Amino acid sequence: MILNALEINKSYHNGSKVLHVLRDIDLQLEQGEIVTIMGQSGAGKTTLLNILGTLDKPDSGTVEICGQNVHTLNDEDLSSLRNNHLGFVFQFHHLLPEFTAMENVLMPSLIAGDEKDVMGRASELFKYVGMIDRKDHYPTQLSGGERLRVAVLRAIIRKPTVVLADEPTGNLDVGNADRLLNLFKKINEDFDQAFVITTHNPNVAKIGNRRYILENETLLLTDSI
Numbered sequence: 001m002i003l004n005a006l007e008i009n010k011s012y013h014n015g016s017k018v019l020h021v022l023r024d025i026d027l028q029l030e031q032g033e034i035v036t037i038m039g040q041s042g043a044g045k046t047t048l049l050n051i052l053g054t055l056d057k058p059d060s061g062t063v064e065i066c067g068q069n070v071h072t073l074n075d076e077d078l079s080s081l082r083n084n085h086l087g088f089v090f091q092f093h094h095l096l097p098e099f100t101a102m103e104n105v106l107m108p109s110l111i112a113g114d115e116k117d118v119m120g121r122a123s124e125l126f127k128y129v130g131m132i133d134r135k136d137h138y139p140t141q142l143s144g145g146e147r148l149r150v151a152v153l154r155a156i157i158r159k160p161t162v163v164l165a166d167e168p169t170g171n172l173d174v175g176n177a178d179r180l181l182n183l184f185k186k187i188n189e190d191f192d193q194a195f196v197i198t199t200h201n202p203n204v205a206k207i208g209n210r211r212y213i214l215e216n217e218t219l220l221l222t223d224s225i
């Protein structure tokens with residue numbers, strides 16, 4: 001098992017008001033699995049992904065990644081775990097504005113000091129998503145869908161064990177959404193990487209080996225999508 005989340009609870013406090021978002025959520029992920037999570041806006045999808053990705057802490061419950069309980073790690077070990085095992089595609093892409101698309105994609109490898117063969121792989125990925133002629137553009141010179149594809153390449157460049165993707169097809173047209181899903185499937189097949197993908201789109205949810213709906217603070221397994 002590469003990810004094991006147990007009894008995750010999370011609420012937000014605004015003044016005297018408490019908003020419960022996640023209640024006793026369990027989620028296990030085996031190597032190479034694709035899990036999709038659908039849910040209405042505000043259901044807690046981003047909150048859950050942030051907790052699974054160690055970017056946010058639950059009120060209670062534990063997250064283990066590749067056998068390590070993330071709540072017992074110090075900051076250095078936690079960032080090393082993130083660097084080696086996790087890839088993030090954020091809902092709002094967070095590309096670094098002062099770097100080109102190519103530089104953004106190379107950034108995780110530069111940070112990890114692991115630059116061997118990475119340019120070639122990055123170029124292949126840019127070709128695959130139809131953006132090789134855009135690789136030297138800055139984020140402000142790219143469309144929303146192009147920025148998203150760059151964010152996806154940045155998440156997968158180091159072949160992380162798990163890719164956490166928050167609405168990765170959100171603002172893509174049908175053709176580009178299909179290409180992105182095919183890229184996910186190809187990476188999943190070629191490298192046995194696991195994915196947790198949140199989405200509003202039933203067609204995206206379909207690529208999951210397991211499909212959940214996040215509703216009323218809990219995850220419901222469904223095979224009806």
Ligand SMILES: Nc1ncnc2c1ncn2[C@@H]1O[C@H](COP(=O)(O)OP(=O)(O)OP(=O)(O)O)[C@@H](O)[C@H]1O
Binds near residue numbers: 019021043044047091
């Ligand atoms: N930092 C915060 N402080 C207070 N409330 C928050 C905070 N972050 C999120 N929330 C609330 O928690 C709930 C879940 O938010 P979350 O972003 O996880 O939903 P989501 O399912 O990702 O929605 P969407 O589909 O719109 O992206 C929402 O009602 C939101 O307003």
Ligand SMILES: [Mg+2]
Binds near residue numbers: 045046
């Ligand atoms: Mg969200």
